[in-house]
Amino acid sequence: xxxxxxxxxxxxxxxxxxxxxxxxxxxxxxxxxxxxxxxxxxxxxxxxxxxxxxxxxxxxxxxxxxxxxxxxxxxxxxxxxxxxxxxxxxxxxxxxxxxxxxxxxxxxxxxxxxxxxxxxxxxxxxxxxxxxxxxxxxxxxxxxxxxxxxxxxxxxxxxxxxxxxxxxxxxxxxxxxxxxxxxxxxxxxxxxxxxxxxxxxxxxxxxxxxxxxxxxxxxxxxxxxxxxxxxxxxxxxxxxxxxxxxxxxxxxxxxxxxxxxxxxxxxxxxxxxxxxxxxxxxxx
Amino acid sequence: xxxxxxxxxxxxxxxxxxxxxxxxxxxxxxxxxxxxxxxxxxxxxxxxxxxxxxxxxxxxxxxxxxxxxxxxxxxxxxxxxxxxxxxxxxxxxxxxxxxxxxxxxxxxxxxxxxxxxxxxxxxxxxxxxxxxxxxxxxxxxxxxxxxxxxxxxxxxxxxxxx
Numbered sequence: 028x029x030x031x032x033x034x035x036x037x038x039x040x041x042x043x044x045x046x047x048x049x050x051x052x053x054x055x056x057x058x059x060x061x062x063x064x065x066x067x068x069x070x071x072x073x074x075x076x077x078x079x080x081x082x083x084x085x086x087x088x089x090x091x092x093x094x095x096x097x098x099x100x101x102x103x104x105x106x107x108x109x110x111x112x113x114x115x116x117x118x119x120x121x122x123x124x125x126x127x128x129x130x131x132x133x134x135x136x137x138x139x140x141x142x143x144x145x146x147x148x149x150x151x152x153x154x155x156x157x158x159x160x161x162x163x164x165x166x167x168x169x170x171x172x173x174x175x176x177x178x179x180x181x182x183x184x185x186x187x188x189x190x191x192x193x194x195x196x197x198x199x200x201x202x203x204x205x206x207x208x209x210x211x212x213x214x215x216x217x218x219x220x221x222x223x224x225x226x227x228x229x230x231x232x233x234x235x236x237x238x239x240x241x242x243x244x245x246x247x248x249x250x251x252x253x254x255x256x257x258x259x260x261x262x263x264x265x266x267x268x269x270x271x272x273x274x275x276x277x278x279x280x281x282x283x284x285x286x287x288x289x290x291x292x293x294x295x296x297x298x299x300x301x302x303x304x305x306x307x308x309x310x311x
Numbered sequence: 312x313x314x315x316x317x318x319x320x321x322x323x324x325x326x327x328x329x330x331x332x333x334x335x336x337x338x339x340x341x342x343x344x345x346x347x348x349x350x351x352x353x354x355x356x357x358x359x360x361x362x363x364x365x366x367x368x369x370x371x372x373x374x375x376x377x378x379x380x381x382x383x384x385x386x387x388x389x390x391x392x393x394x395x396x397x398x399x400x401x402x403x404x405x406x407x408x409x410x411x412x413x414x415x416x417x418x419x420x421x422x423x424x425x426x427x428x429x430x431x432x433x434x435x436x437x438x439x440x441x442x443x444x445x446x447x448x449x450x451x452x453x454x455x456x457x458x459x460x461x462x463x464x465x466x467x468x469x470x471x472x473x
Contacts, residue, residue, distance in 0.1 A: 044359060045389065051363045052385040058378030059424050076371030083327040084372070091332055 134297075141298050144188040150263055151303035152186075153177060157296060158202060165232045167210040169193075171299060174201040182261055184302040189291035190267040191215060191255060192299050207293055208236065208268070216258040217268050222246035225256055228268050228287055236269055238285035243276055245283070253287050263302060313463045315361045318345050318456075322365055326372040337440050339448040340414055342369050346384050347410050347449075348456050350391035351400045362388045376424055383420040387413045403450035410453075411446025418442055 039046065145152050155173040162169075173179050175198050185192040185205045193213060197204035206213055213230040217238065224245045228236045241247050251271040257264030273286035325341045342365040349358035366381025373380075391413060400406045418438030425432040 044356060045392070047356060048359045048385050048389050048392075051359060052382050052389070055363070055366065055378040055382035055385065056424075059376050059382055060378075060427065073371075073377055076367060076377070079323075079368075080327070080330075080371040083323060084331045087327045087331040 137298055140188050141300065145300055148263075148300070152300040153179065153303055155179075155185075155203075155299050155301055157299060160293070162207070162209075162293065165211060167193075167207040167213075167230060167232070167293070168196070169205045169207060169293070169296075169299075171203050171205055171301075172201070173301065174199045174203050176200050178303065179203045179301055184262045185299050186262070186266055186302060187291050187296055187299050189296075190269065190289065191262060192291060192293070192296065194261055195301070205299070208289065209234065209293065215262060215268060216256045217253045218256040219245075219247055219271075220252040220254050221248070222251070225258070226285075228253060234289075235272075236287040236289055238271065238287050239282065241283045241285050242281065243283055247271060247274060247283065247285055249274060263304075312357060314349070314460055315357050317459060317463050318349075318361065319364065319368075321459075323368060326369060330372040337436070337444045339452060340417070340441060340445040341452065342366065342380070342384060343387060343414055343417055343445060344410055344449050344452050345456065346388050347391055347406075347413050348453055350388045351395040351409075359385065359388060375421070376428055376430075379421050379424040380417075382424070383417040386420060387417050390416060403453075406453055407446050407450050410449040411442045414442040414445040415439075 141154060145154065153173055155171040155177075157169050158172050159170040161167070169192075171179075171185070179195060179198050181195055181198055183195040185194060191208055193205045193207040193210070195203050196206040207230070208215060208228065209230040209232070211230050211232040213228075215228045216225070217228045218225045222245070224241060224247060226238045226240045228238055231237055238247070238253060249271050253268045253271065255262040255264055255266040255268060267290045269287035269289040271285055272288045273284075275284040277284065322342055322345060329336075329338050342362075345365065346358070346362040349361060362384040363381050366379075366384040367377065369375070369380045369384075370377050391409070394409070398405070398409070400409050415438055418441050422432050422434055422437045425437070
């Protein structure tokens with residue numbers, strides 16, 4: 028090999044990377060500059076490159092779509108949760124309002140009933156609300172929200188549209204205690220509506236009443252309505268007390284044992300009427 | 312070789328994401344940074360071929376003129392290879408400046424080819440903005456590249472990564 032040839036080979040070896048780079052650069056430049064004019068030449072390369080890039084880009088877009096979908100669903104669910112919480116609160120508020128309105132409607136109906144009864148009773152009354160009930164022990168009393176200031180006096184009759192409730196046993200300035208007719212200390216002069224047989228109804232301390240002093244020969248039947256006789260002067264005549272539910276005859280006793288179920292349910296009672304007039308003595 | 316096998320899929324994933332999710336976003340020019348990184352460290356055939364291939368891949372993803380990016384990257388490779396004999400890109404500042412300049416060279420080349428093809432291109436976004444973004448982000452990206460390079464090919468006494 029001659030000197031000049033060796034020199035050229037050495038130069039080429041030293042700059043081989045540069046030469047390769049220039050060759051590749053020129054190839055690329057040629058391809059770039061002829062890209063638009065000579066479509067067939069770059070066609071294969073373009074196809075190959077797009078075949079590589081296309082699926083990857085589609086995969087990225089699909090992943091983006093999925094992530095966006097999950098995110099938007101999550102946000103949507105969060106909004107739904109907030110909306111759900113808000114709606115739950117609204118439902119609770121509306122339920123409370125509804126309960127309050129129902130209560131008002133019920134109270135209105137009860138008060139109307141009391142008012143109707145009061146207007147048609149034929150005697151003056153004072154309406155009162157029940158503040159408290161003491162029905163658990165042997166005593167059966169209720170506390171009402173009217174007292175001496177409102178004209179309540181001791182032994183005043185307490186009634187309701189459903190029947191006799193009891194009588195006032197204790198009077199305070201703005202409240203009073205009423206002895207319910209279920210109390211063992213309670214006794215009310217009554218008569219049997221159908222046969223006009225008279226007797227006395229006493230509380231049993233439980234949920235019922237007993238009709239006393241009914242002789243074996245007296246005409247009393249199960250189902251008979253028991254009314255106030257007006258003899259004691261406390262209760263007006265003709266108020267419903269209860270209904271006969273059981274009669275026991277005994278040869279050993281002079282009187283019958285008669286059980287009476289009160290017409291009014293003290294547990295459900297919320298308003299009562301106090302009879303203002305006094306002296307309901309009747310003469311039969 | 313290991314580096315090329317690592318950088319190639321990394322670039323493909325990067326370009327796939329960039330071209331689909333952030334097509335208008337001025338993202339760093341990763342192929343250019345890789346070529347620069349390879350050129351100033353060990354300018355072998357592997358680096359030239361990687362630049363050549365990365366250029367075509369970038370053209371494929373960006374739907375540009377086939378061959379333009381490859382030509383620009385090889386031109387950058389040659390320039391960096393020649394400059395690295397005179398200038399040491401040893402500090403992040405030097406690398407950032409060098410890469411910004413290389414990006415500007417690449418941008419000018421591509422802009423010229425695009426204009427030569429009678430197509431429209433914005434000099435500001437193709438050259439200036441891309442050079443600024445790539446130069447500013449390159450130190451961090453080169454640090455990342457050197458870390459993963461060290462991870463795939465443990466450093467030997469003679470092989471100075473940076």
